[in-house]
Amino acid sequence: MKFIGYRTLKTGIGASIAMIIAKQIGLEYAVSAGIITILSIQNTKRQSVNIAIQRMASCIVALLISSAVFMLLGYNAIAFGIFLLIFIPITVRFKLEQGIVVSSVLVTHLLVQKSSNIFWIGNELGLMIIGVGVALLLNLYMPSIEEEIKKDQVYIEEKMKEILFQMIKALKDNNISIKEEKLFNELEKRLHMARIRAYNNLNNYFMSDVSYYVQYMEMRTQQYETLKRMQEHFQRFFMTYEQSIIMAYFTESVANSLHEENTAEKQLKAVEILRGDFKKMELPRTREEFENRAMLFQFLNDLEQFLIIKNEFRKNFIK
Template identity: 30%
Template sequence: MKKFKIGYRTIKTAVGASIALFLAAYFDLHFFSSAAILTILCVQTTKKKSVHAVYTRVVASIIGMIFAFIALESFGYYPIVLGLMLLVFIPTIVSLRVSDGFVSSVVIMMHIYNEGNFTVDLLWNELSLMAIGFGTGLAVNMYMGDYQKQLDHYINQIEELYRSIFSEIVKYLRNGDTSWDGKEIIEAVNLLNKAKSLAFKDVENHLARKENQYYLYFDMREKQLEIIERVLPKITTLPVMVQQAELVADFMEELSINVHSGNTAKKFRDKLDIVKQEFAKMPLPENHEKFLAMASLYQFIEEMDEYLEIKQSFKGIKKKKAITN
């Protein structure tokens, strides 16, 4: 059985429906309970989705009233007329890309059908229901929880996983330790998916902003993880251990200590250039196995240069607290 939980959206739906119902009844509107239905249909997971929901429902409802007026007043208030009208109405709102407003528009159209007479009073009644229902739904959905604390927590978790992965690489290069099961890779993939989803939701809750630094950060880490997954087989299947392995291990150890959300990639790319220069100074391989090992290590540091280049293009995250290494 799934854990019982009352979230923000549930609370906003209940509060919004109650307010809309109260206002519609207070103004003595006919079909006043429909205001609550219209509000419920507009409560969405993000502010942008809520604004879009109100837009589609307003447009679809107005088109629905026009269709109802023309069809029912011209051919009579009969079920067959209503059915034929829907055959034309549905493709119309689909073509206008406001099909999400179908249910709310049908609510309005059924009011007109039940009344059996389209009057000015009925028109104002329906417009008032729409104003109260959609307006209340939009108003309650303007409050969204602050995701920054959770996003910062995801950052800390991801960076800790990257440190663990690099530490395991160091262990292998120094000691030939092959006991690592790679679970941190799977955890990082799952965590990045959750983090990007939450960061995108945060973007959707800022009406004038299309992206944010958190989403860009998680996207950057995802690209880096793709490189890590690609190079791990090269570094963990060395046929023999060569002198260069210790050089790479020293670099990876220092890098693992300095995984953070700031941007010091330029410094580490400079250090990697030094590693490459040291590689060039070392003696040539004595046999085929050592040649393969050195080639794999060199490919690895080239891939790590790309890893750092991706980070260098990221401006960093400005947190409330000072960033530390």
């Protein structure tokens, strides 16, 4: 069991390094550099860079505004409140919210010292530079999570196959398994985690295009929603017909071909053939048979959409 995560380890080491550097170069309130590092350690490189930019920009804005306000109104609580009334709307307007808290804390140093001279302005800028700088350096290396994403892919595909096989059984036996709902819940949870991992992986690269995993997870999420619609049809099926058996065998071929590299071209052509065969069959003789046939036809439409989603995904990555 892991008691200390990678991010926690970086946070502890980074805070200590930032405080030591700040102290060694003679900055006051060196502990603030460590706090800034703690707040700036992020899960991805892009997040770290964005937050560093926001905090540096907001720090400069805060020091400029606070210096003007303190010189006009003095170094007191009322002046600090007025500073916040000016500073916060500006940072929100320019989307620098990540710097509000740390910049406000740095401004309190000026308030305590009752000075906005060049030494204290430089001191606060130095604390911010060291804090975000150490965090950025530590975040230059992120452990690869591609192996975890590949495991997610295998899991998701296997769960989708299981769900399709449960549907096949229902089509043949007219019996819905209670296991199906559990499979859907497990698939939904894993898809949620997998999408987060895929986006984190994307945000750990600046130059390389690693959007494939994000697109893959979005594609499987769309297919999951389609499977949910397909599941709803079984609440209306109440008899097994020749068409149900045919549909079951076709669904089985879809399940067996469900893997990352499949383009679904073959299955989509089979849908058209199957739809044509259904039209040639004898018309329903009873209302119940008509309603079931209509539900089967809608099930086929949704299964076709399931395949189209995969086909469009593969087309985007096959040049």
